[in-house]
Amino acid sequence: MAQRDPLKDFLVELFGPAPGARSGRTGQPTPEPAVDPYRTFAPVAVAAAALAFYAPQLADTAITDTVDQARQIITTVHGYRWPLGALASGWSALDLVRWRGHRQRLALEAQLRQTTRHLPVKVTVAFPPGIGALRSAKIRLPRGAIIRPKEMDEFTTAVRGVAGRTGTYTYSVRHHAHRDLILITRKPIEPDTRSPRHKALQTALAAGTIFKEPNVTVHSCNDDGIETGYKITFTPSLNSGARGFQAKVDEALAALAGDHESGRTWATEWTPSEGYLMMYLRAPLPTRVDHPLALVDENLRHLPYATGAANLSLYWDVSTKSNKPHCLIVGPTGGGKTSVIRTLLTEASRRGIPFLGVDPKMIELDGLEGYPGCAAIVYDAVRSAMLVRALHAEMMARNHYVHVKKIEPSQLPLLIAVLDEFFILSGKWQRLAKDEDEEIRAQVKQLDPLGAWADLAVLARSAGIRLLLGVQRPDASLFGSSSGNARDNFGTRISLGNLSQDGALMMWGDAHVGREVDTSIPGRGVVTALDGSPVDAQMWWTPNVDPHPNKWNQLSAGEKAIVHGLAPIESPTFEFFSTELREFVEAERALAKRAREFGDAPEPSVLTDFPKDHDTVDDEVADAIPASAVTEGMAILLDEDNGHPVPVTVDTVTVVRDKDTGDVVETVLSINAGGRVKTTVHFDATEVVMLPEPDTVLTTA
Numbered sequence: 088m089a090q091r092d093p094l095k096d097f098l099v100e101l102f103g104p105a106p107g108a109r110s111g112r113t114g115q116p117t118p119e120p121a122v123d124p125y126r127t128f129a130p131v132a133v134a135a136a137a138l139a140f141y142a143p144q145l146a147d148t149a150i151t152d153t154v155d156q157a158r159q160i161i162t163t164v165h166g167y168r169w170p171l172g173a174l175a176s177g178w179s180a181l182d183l184v185r186w187r188g189h190r191q192r193l194a195l196e197a198q199l200r201q202t203t204r205h206l207p208v209k210v211t212v213a214f215p216p217g218i219g220a221l222r223s224a225k226i227r228l229p230r231g232a233i234i235r236p237k238e239m240d241e242f243t244t245a246v247r248g249v250a251g252r253t254g255t256y257t258y259s260v261r262h263h264a265h266r267d268l269i270l271i272t273r274k275p276i277e278p279d280t281r282s283p284r285h286k287a288l289q290t291a292l293a294a295g296t297i298f299k300e301p302n303v304t305v306h307s308c309n310d311d312g313i314e315t316g317y318k319i320t321f322t323p324s325l326n327s328g329a330r331g332f333q334a335k336v337d338e339a340l341a342a343l344a345g346d347h348e349s350g351r352t353w354a355t356e357w358t359p360s361e362g363y364l365m366m367y368l369r370a371p372l373p374t375r376v377d378h379p380l381a382l383v384d385e386n387l388r389h390l391p392y393a394t395g396a397a398n399l400s401l402y403w404d405v406s407t408k409s410n411k412p413h414c415l416i417v418g419p420t421g422g423g424k425t426s427v428i429r430t431l432l433t434e435a436s437r438r439g440i441p442f443l444g445v446d447p448k449m450i451e452l453d454g455l456e457g458y459p460g461c462a463a464i465v466y467d468a469v470r471s472a473m474l475v476r477a478l479h480a481e482m483m484a485r486n487h488y489v490h491v492k493k494i495e496p497s498q499l500p501l502l503i504a505v506l507d508e509f510f511i512l513s514g515k516w517q518r519l520a521k522d523e524d525e526e527i528r529a530q531v532k533q534l535d536p537l538g539a540w541a542d543l544a545v546l547a548r549s550a551g552i553r554l555l556l557g558v559q560r561p562d563a564s565l566f567g568s569s570s571g572n573a574r575d576n577f578g579t580r581i582s583l584g585n586l587s588q589d590g591a592l593m594m595w596g597d598a599h600v601g602r603e604v605d606t607s608i609p610g611r612g613v614v615t616a617l618d619g620s621p622v623d624a625q626m627w628w629t630p631n632v633d634p635h636p637n638k639w640n641q642l643s644a645g646e647k648a649i650v651h652g653l654a655p656i657e658s659p660t661f662e663f664f665s666t667e668l669r670e671f672v673e674a675e676r677a678l679a680k681r682a683r684e685f686g687d688a689p690e691p692s693v694l695t696d697f698p699k700d701h702d703t704v705d706d707e708v709a710d711a712i713p714a715s716a717v718t719e720g721m722a723i724l725l726d727e728d729n730g731h732p733v734p735v736t737v738d739t740v741t742v743v744r745d746k747d748t749g750d751v752v753e754t755v756l757s758i759n760a761g762g763r764v765k766t767t768v769h770f771d772a773t774e775v776v777m778l779p780e781p782d783t784v785l786t787t788a
């Protein structure tokens with residue numbers, strides 16, 4: 088590219104062809120240019136000043152001899168040399184400024200001509216023109232000139248490219264078609280004072296397609312000037328109203344904003360209807376919360392058990408108007424399930440609500456036996472089946488009472504029934520139904536505990552009975568029936584540890600929720616918030632309330648203080664509406680008393696040889712899971728012909744599902760019993776499989 092020569096340009100401009108001159112080559116008249124040629128007379132002033140300064144040298148030349156009074160004129164001119172010098176410099180400076188303006192006008196004229204093919208009528212630039220860059224300009228167009236948007240864009244780009252190359256100003260170019268005018272103005276580019284966090288959020292949102300027209304502004308700063316909140320505006324869309332979408336955006340925003348200097352974590356509050364969301368900081372979840380002794384929630388129908396973000400207390404609403412009356416707790420061994428159950432039951436007790444429970448493992452709820460408000464804790468499988476049947480009778484009697492007495496169900500006293508380790512329990516019932524003893528088989532058949540359970544899951548809420556179900560993994564068969572009603576009633580959900588993908592879907596309706604819980608913190612999990620959405624929470628720690636010295640002496644002084652502080656002054660009263668439940672509880676209490684009085688357990692003996700006989704089935708059962716949850720290669724316990732369970736490895740698993748609802752209808756397990764012989768075992772939807780080892784699908788670490 089040819090180098091530009093400013094001096095040459097200057098001279099060409101200065102002495103170039105006059106306006107309206109003909110084109111030498113074609114003889115065609117060129118259109119009248121909008122920018123007049125540059126004319127300057129500063130050189131005359133410069134020459135005069137130079138003459139004045141050098142006048143004395145001229146005095147010695149021959150001119151003074153030839154011109155009359157020449158010497159006198161020279162002396163006079165020399166006397167004016169300083170004013171003339173000042174005039175020359177001022178004039179030159181002015182002309183240089185005019186030259187600059189002239190060049191800018193020429194550039195604009197050329198740009199307009201090339202991009203729009205219009206020759207402007209007049210181009211005016213602000214005086215004095217900008218030294219480095221154009222200040223402002225006004226271009227008058229021929230009357231009725233039409234400029235297409237694309238041409239205008241090209242012109243604007245050209246103006247910005249040349250005038251805005253210094254990067255100090257932004258130029259706005261506006262076409263006022265009705266006035267045949269183009270106005271160019273500039274404003275200084277504000278220095279980017281945004282923090283790296285602010286920039287990262289804005290840049291990421293602007294580059295992505297998740298929001299239309301996203302804009303991030305700082306909403307709040309702390310005393311040190313560190314940003315603590317942002318407002319993100321956007322054009323509302325279908326997406327921005329969807330919960331799943333919001334959860335994903337929340338996660339991405341928190342990652343973009345990074346760890347905050349204060350150690351607090353980012354949270355969001357969406358107002359999609361008005362097209363904005365607020366990002367703010369909330370206190371991180373506490374890593375441990377001891378069960379507070381003060382009544383955290385004054386409402387006696389709210390049983391608090393955990394602390395969520397921003398110190399929010401989370402509770403199980405057992406009131407009649409609760410839309411999530413029953414509670415489901417899912418957690419692996421050692422995940423803190425028992426502590427949550429203790430928290431809920433001690434809270435129930437201090438709020439005057441009695442409870443009873445089933446504990447097939449015999450080690451989870453036993454400490455609650457004898458606690459104020461505890462009607463009974465049942466360990467035996469047959470008696471558990473009797474309890475569930477008696478609860479069913481109680482539910483029917485309560486409904487009858489409401490009907491006859493014409494009272495509101497909310498006037499019924501509340502009662503909480505806890506079924507811990509539900510799969511082990513139903514596995515035991517299943518086994519009893521196939522017991523060698525015909526009497527037991529007939530009894531279990533008559534009690535039909537799973538049938539009673541299915542009814543309770545759907546109908547117990549209106550009878551003032553609340554169910555608290557503890558399991559190691561979630562499964563649809565828990566709800567006793569495929570009725571969505573039963574599922575909805577278990578609306579208060581707590582998951583401890585990490586869930587499997589299916590488990591997350593089943594618990595939270597989202598395959599990603601509850602899968603990244605920090606399992607290094609005991610009691611950390613995901614629970615149902617007050618609005619029904621899943622939130623991270625720290626469960627309160629309630630120590631074992633068992634007063635037996637062997638247990639009590641294990642507690643620290645602080646833990647003992649918690650147990651003491653929680654115990655209510657007055658024990659909740661237990662009101663029975665059915666003779667079945669009354670008789671059952673009375674019998675259970677009598678049995679428990681006897682067990683306490685005469686209770687003895689054999690001391691452990693040292694293993695000398697393999698036992699020849701299987702004494703009891705329970706000794707070998709480590710866990711139980713729904714048959715449909717069995718995976719290939721898993722070791723399960725299967726009954727031999729003599730009724731004794733033997734561990735076998737599952738070869739293939741076939742789960743038959745209802746093609747409309749997706750619910751499990753049947754599970755077929757095939758077991759390779761060695762050689763070519765394969766055994767197939769069929770399980771119905773609610774059947775469970777006993778395991779020789781504890782269930783490991785969920786882990787705490």
Ligand SMILES: Nc1ncnc2c1ncn2[C@@H]1O[C@H](COP(=O)(O)OP(=O)(O)OP(=O)(O)O)[C@@H](O)[C@H]1O
Pocket residue numbers: 375376418419420421422423424425426427451609610611625626627628629
């Ligand atoms: N909310 C909590 N806060 C602090 N520590 C806890 C909490 N929950 C549990 N822990 C700790 O974890 C241990 C196991 O808790 P817990 O006995 O409640 O587990 P679990 O789920 O009932 O196990 P399992 O089903 O085998 O009985 C407790 O001894 C305690 O040290």
